[in-house]
Amino acid sequence: MKGVQxxxxxxxxxxxxxxxxxxxxxxxxxxxxxxxxNHDVEPAVFFPGDEGTISLTLKNTVxxxxxxxxxxxxxxxxxxxxxxxxxxTSAEIESVRLVSKKCVEWLSSxxxxxxxxxxxxxxxxxxxxxxxxxxxxKFCEDGTYFPEVLVSVENGKDVRFPIPVRVDSSALDILVDxxxxxxxxxxxxxxxxxxxxxxxxxxxxxxxVHADADEGLELTPECIFVGKLEPFEHKTVNFxxxxxxxxxxxxxxxxxxxxxxxxKNGENEHKSVLETGILLRNILDMxxxxxxxxxxxxxxxxxxxxxxxxxxxxxPVSTVSVFPCEPCEQMRILPSESFIGDMDAGDVFSASxxxxxxxxxxxxNTFRFKLRFRDxxxxxxxxxxxxxxxxxxxxxxxxxxxxxPLLAIVALSAVVMVFFAFIVWRRRAR
Numbered sequence: 001m002k003g004v005q006x007x008x009x010x011x012x013x014x015x016x017x018x019x020x021x022x023x024x025x026x027x028x029x030x031x032x033x034x035x036x037x038n039h040d041v042e043p044a045v046f047f048p049g050d051e052g053t054i055s056l057t058l059k060n061t062v063x064x065x066x067x068x069x070x071x072x073x074x075x076x077x078x079x080x081x082x083x084x085x086x087x088x089t090s091a092e093i094e095s096v097r098l099v100s101k102k103c104v105e106w107l108s109s110x111x112x113x114x115x116x117x118x119x120x121x122x123x124x125x126x127x128x129x130x131x132x133x134x135x136x137x138k139f140c141e142d143g144t145y146f147p148e149v150l151v152s153v154e155n156g157k158d159v160r161f162p163i164p165v166r167v168d169s170s171a172l173d174i175l176v177d178x179x180x181x182x183x184x185x186x187x188x189x190x191x192x193x194x195x196x197x198x199x200x201x202x203x204x205x206x207x208x209v210h211a212d213a214d215e216g217l218e219l220t221p222e223c224i225f226v227g228k229l230e231p232f233e234h235k236t237v238n239f240x241x242x243x244x245x246x247x248x249x250x251x252x253x254x255x256x257x258x259x260x261x262x263x264k265n266g267e268n269e270h271k272s273v274l275e276t277g278i279l280l281r282n283i284l285d286m287x288x289x290x291x292x293x294x295x296x297x298x299x300x301x302x303x304x305x306x307x308x309x310x311x312x313x314x315x316p317v318s319t320v321s322v323f324p325c326e327p328c329e330q331m332r333i334l335p336s337e338s339f340i341g342d343m344d345a346g347d348v349f350s351a352s353x354x355x356x357x358x359x360x361x362x363x364x365n366t367f368r369f370k371l372r373f374r375d376x377x378x379x380x381x382x383x384x385x386x387x388x389x390x391x392x393x394x395x396x397x398x399x400x401x402x403x404x405p406l407l408a409i410v411a412l413s414a415v416v417m418v419f420f421a422f423i424v425w426r427r428r429a430r
Contacts, residue, residue, distance in 0.1 A: 033061045034091045034153050036161040037127065043266030045166045045200035049138030050268045051107060054098065054163050056149060058119075059127035060091040092154035093119035098132045100147035103140040104165050107133035140167050170198045172205065172229070172261045174274040178241070181279035184216065187242040187378045194226055194261045194272075195234035202270075203228045205263040207237055216280055217255050218242045229263070243280055252281030285312035288322060288371040288387045291350070296392045299362065303355040305389055309371060311343040317373040318342045322351040325368040325386055332356035333367070343373075360393045367391065 039056035046052060097115030098106050122128060134147070144166050151159035177191040192207055205226040211217040224237040241257075254277050262271045289308040297303050311317055320340040324333050338351035355367065368386035375382060 034058055034093065034122065034151060034156055034159055035061050036149065036151075036159060037061075039161075039163055041163065041165055043200060043268070045168045045198060045265075046136040047171075047265055047268065047270060048136055048140045048167060048169055050265060051133070051135045052266050052268075053131045054134055054147070054149075054165070055129060055131040056161070056163070057127050057129050058093065058096070058122065058151060058159075060122035060124055062091075062124045090121040090123050091156055092121050093128075094152040094154045095119070096130055096149065096151050098134070098147055098149055100145070103137045103145050103167065104134055104147045105137065107135045134165075136165070136167055142168050166199070168198055168200075171270065172202065172263055172272045173197055174207075174259050174261050174272055176259055176274060176276055178257070178276060178278055181281055182241065182243050183282055184243045184280065184382075186375065186382075187240055187380055190219065190239045190241045191236055192239060192259055193234055193236045194229065196229035196232060198265075199231050200265070201228060201230050202263040202265055205229055205235075205261060208260050208262070209239055210258040210260065211241075211255070216244050216253075217257065217278070218244055219257070226261075241278070252279060254278070255280050286310070286317065286371055286373055286382070286384060287312060288369065288384055290387060290389060293389045294391060296394055297357055299360065299393050299396045300358045303357055303391060304352060305355060305367065305369075306350065306352045307369065307387070308348055308350055309340055309343070310348045311345055314345050316342060316344045316376050318376055319372070319374040319381070320349075321372050322369055323372065324353065325370055331367065332359060355391075357391075357393055362393055362395055364390055364392050 035058070037057050037059045039054070042053050042055070043050065095115050095117050096119060100106075116130065119128065119130075132149075144164050146162040146164055149159070149161045149163060151161070153159065173195040175193040175195065177193075179188045179190075182188055190209075192209075194205060194207055196202055205228070206223055207226060208223040209219045211219050219239045219241050221239070224239070226235050226237065229235065256275060256277045259274045259276070260271055261273075262269065264270070287308075287310045289310060290305075291308050292304070292306040294303055307322060309320060309322060311320075318341070320343050321337050322340070323337040324331060326333075332355065334354050334356075338353065340349045340351065343349065353369070357365075367389040369389065370386055371384040373382055374380070
C-alpha cells in the first residue's frame with residue numbers, strides 16, 4: 001500500500017511540476033513584450049546633406065492586462081497548497097535612442113539630447129509613435145545605411161531595431177530643345193523637359209529661365225510650375241524666346257541663357273542648373289536695294305529715288321512697305337510711304353520716291369529709308385536698318401539783271417547793220 005502511495009505521490013509531483021513549468025512559460029510569453037510594429041523615413045531617399053525624420057511605432061504586443069500565476073507547495077501526507085499571484089503586463093519604457101556609426105546622425109539642433117527618456121508605460125495593445133530628427137552627412141556616399149533604434153524596457157526585454165536609410169545624389173535633369181539661332185525681332189518656342197532620375201518622388205518643382213534683357217533676349221513666362229514628379233517621371237514645358245531688337249541687321253552674337261529647376265525632397269530645397277545659349281544674327285533675309293538716285297542736282301530740281309524690295313527668305317511676308325525715316329514735311333518727299341503688301345518667297349518689287357530739293361541746304365544731303373514687314377509665321381513686325389541715300393545739292397545758276405536788255409540791243413544792232421548792208425548791196429548792184 002505504501003508503495004502505491006509513493007508511486008501516486010511521484011506521479012502527482014511530476015504533474016505539479018509540469019503545471020508550474022507551463023505557468024512560468026505562460027507568464028513569460030504573456031508578460032510585457034515591446035516591438036517595433038512599423039516605421040518610415042521621410043524623405044524616402046535622402047540627398048547628401050538632407051534633413052529629415054525617422055519615425056517608428058512601439059507597441060506592447062500583450063493582449064491582456066494581467067497575468068495570473070499559480071504555485072503549489074506540498075504539505076505532509078501528500079497534500080498541496082495552491083498560491084495565486086496576479087501581475088500587470090504594462091511595459092515600462094525607460095529610454096529610446098538612435099545609434100549610427102556612419103552618415104546618419106541625430107539632428108541635435110532640434111532636441112536637447114540624443115535620446116528620449118522615461119517614455120512611460122504602455123498597456124496591453126497600446127502603442128506610441130516616436131520620431132527622430134536626423135541629418136545625412138553632406139559628404140555621404142550613395143547607398144543604404146542602417147542606424148539602429150535601441151529601446152530599453154524596464155520590465156521586459158530590450159529592443160534593437162535597424163532602420164534602412166537610402167542616400168542618392170541624383171538630381172533633376174534639364175533637357176532643352178532650343179533653336180540654334182534667332183533674328184532680332186523674331187520669336188521662337190523653347191521646349192524644356194525636367195526628368196526625375198531619382199528612385200523617389202520630388203515635389204514643388206518649378207522651371208525658371210534667366211536671360212539678361214540687356215543682351216537682347218526675353219523669355220516668357222519667367223517661371224512655370226511643374227509640381228510633383230514621381231520616380232523616373234518627366235514633364236515638358238514651353239517658353240517663348242524673343243529677340244528684343246526690331247532691326248534686322250544686328251551683328252551676330254552668341255547670347256547666354258540659364259535654365260533652373262528648383263524642387264523639394266521632403267522639406268529640403270534643391271536645384272538643377274543648365275546654361276546654354278543661342279546665336280543672335282540676321283536670318284530674316286529681307287533687302288531694301290537702292291536702284292537709282294542722282295549724285296548731284298541743282299537746287300530746286302525734283303529728284304527721283306528708286307528701290308527694289310527683295311524677299312530672300314523661304315517664307316512669305318505681309319504688310320511690306322518702304323518709308324523715309326525723316327518727316328516728309330521737312331524733306332518734301334512723296335509719297336510718305338510706298339506700300340507693297342504681300343510678298344512670296346523670292347519676290348522682288350519696286351518702290352520710288354520724289355524729293356523736292358528747293359528747300360534743301362547746299363551741299364551733301366542724306367536721306368534714310370527703311371523697309372517694314374510682318375513675319376507671317378510669328379505675326380511680329382520687323383524693320384530693316386536704314387538705307388542711306390546721299391545727294392549733293394548745287395546752287396541754282398542765276399542770270400544777271402542786265403543780260404536781257406543787252407541781248408536785245410545787240411540783236412537790234414545786228415538787224416540794223418544787216419538792213420544797211422542789204423541797201424548798200426542793192427545800190428551797187430544797179
